[in-house]
Amino acid sequence: MLGDKRGRKQDKYVRDYVVFDLETTGINAASDAVIEISAIKVLGGRTADTFSTLVNPQRPIPYHASQVNHIFDHMVEDAPIFREVLADFNTFIGDLFLVGHNIHTFDMKFIWKAAEDYWGKTIANNYIDTLPLAKQCLPQLTHYKLVDLASYYHISTDGAHRALADCSMNQKVFEKLGKELASPAVTANMRLCPKCGQFLKKRSGKYGEFWGCSGYPACRYTENV
Ligand SMILES: [Zn+2]
Known part of the structure; x- marks a missing residue:
């Protein structure tokens, strides 16, 4: 949903949302580019639709990025550019909450900046970052990467670091965290x-x-x- 103001982070569980993940050429939203975006639409706790595409970043993918996400130049040669993909993604998400892991400091910045550069509007959907939720619900853990949370909940980590696999992992983690957020043990300290x-x-x-x-x-x- 495009609007004049960037969406706001909320620390809570909702039943209807779009969990999404980006793979990029690097960590700087100002200078790096998206090479893959995936999303799963979840309505009433059930998967309703998925969205996944590679993106042509119109530049070489740095070696160190390919080592992490296993996306190489030849794979994105014929992929659409991000301007087209973000327009489709914006249609896909509607006005639903966006959910993702560490999106507050990473993924949201990429999609905000791109929308603002392309259209002079921004992505206005409110969003939920599973990283602060996990820290609140599971203070006993020492590491909070998505794979750490998946391991804690015995969720499969197959295909980690490709966007759609990470979305699926994060969907399951978010549903678990939703249950934690409703438990007296967590709400007492929250x-x-x-x-x-x-x-x-x-x-x-x-x-x-x-x-x-x-x-x-x-x-x-x-x-x-
Ligand atoms: Zn406040």
Whole structure:
């Protein structure tokens, strides 16, 4: 859904969403390009549709990127360019929530910037990042990569680092996290910001401990412990 304002992160479970993942030529949304985008539409907890395509980045794929995602130049030669793909993706997602792992600091930045460059509008869908959800629900873990979470839940990690396989893994992880978020063991230690819907975190300041929004500095909500 295109709009004037970038969508906002929410820390919660929803039953209807599009989980998505990008593979890229590198980690910088300002200078790197998308080479694969995949998505699974989930309605009422069930897979309703999938979207997956390689993307021609119109530049060579760096060796180190191909080593991670096993996508090579010859594979994207005849693929559509991202301007066409993002238009189709935008139709696919409608106004649903977007879900993904570490999308707040990575994937969202790529699709926001591309939409803004192409059309002067941005992707306005609100989104849920499974990384902060996992940290909140599973504080006992020491690593929070998608494969770490999949292993924890005994979910298959076959095909990891290709976009559609990662979406499928993340769909299952998100459904598990949704159950955690409804369990008293997790909700007892959880507070959501009443202004923006992201987790509150205990912080210490010069007057002692307080609850502060994890969306700081965009959201400056605080309350006393
Ligand atoms: Zn907030």
